[in-house]
């Protein structure tokens with residue numbers, strides 16, 4: 001008596017660093033896999049590992065209902081899928097795009113008779129197929145498609161579905177990465193401050209990692225204030241006090257010979273908000289200044 005569960009066959013378009021990492025996880029998990037890449041040489045190793053290699057994107061799309069796309073950008077998706085028949089296909093597009101591109105691509109796929117999911121990958125290739133690394137993919141678009149294929153989609157990384165609006169995966173992806181760049185900017189300024197001092201960058205790094213981790217949960221208070229509309233709710237360090245502290249940061253930067261250009265724009269927003277508020281609130285009002 002055999003106990004074999006048939007695994008969903010997968011087509012994958014794109015064998016760059018990410019596509020190749022994705023491909024290996026489906027092969028290892030026993031999913032029949034058809035791959036296509038514009039430059040055929042990138043498929044050779046995968047063929048040896050058991051993948052079927054299609055000669056064209058059209059042939060790859062024709063092979064299986066579930067079609068995963070992981071190409072450079074939206075323009076390459078347009079180019080690669082141009083001559084393919086998407087009718088009856090389930091397309092999960094993991095190519096990084098803007099929310100507007102994702103929404104347009106969802107409509108484009110719908111017009112061609114396909115169900116569409118957009119994905120935003122919150123992982124780098126070495127995290128793919130390594131659950132303990134914590135990587136995952138935001139998905140948005142057809143919930144039906146997501147639920148039907150969730151098990152297969154979860155093979156390379158965790159899955160987080162964020163809504164029927166096809167643009168939401170890209171929006172969540174960009175929101176998280178934008179916050180990350182803010183953190184990188186702050187850390188860059190901190191390292192610059194000690195650059196010419198007898199302070200070990202590794203020692204500062206340990207302190208920074210702990211401090212940033214301790215501060216990160218403040219985003220929950222920000223969310224709570226945004227939801228309630230009360231920006232004074234639970235405030236610990238109010239805006240007036242924080243604005244009063246900004247000259248200390250700017251003077252320290254000057255004394256250390258460090259440009260304030262990463263910090264100044266945020267301080268300027270804090271000052272503008274203070275000019276129009278009581279000063280008793282948190283930093284949350286800055287968000288309203290950013291939204292047009």
Ligand code: FVH
Nearest residue numbers: 014015016017018019038039071072076080095096121124
């Ligand atoms: N790698 C990473 O760290 C990040 C992590 C987060 C998510 N991104 C996004 O994933 C998409 C693919 O990224 P990638 O790392 O696989 O990128 P590359 O290694 O540069 O491979 C690009 C593939 O796209 C193919 N390609 C490019 N232009 C075209 C085109 N006009 N027509 C058809 N295919 C095209 C390229 O083919 P080739 O150069 O080998 O012929 C590669 O398969 C991406 O959206 C990241 O933002 C990765």
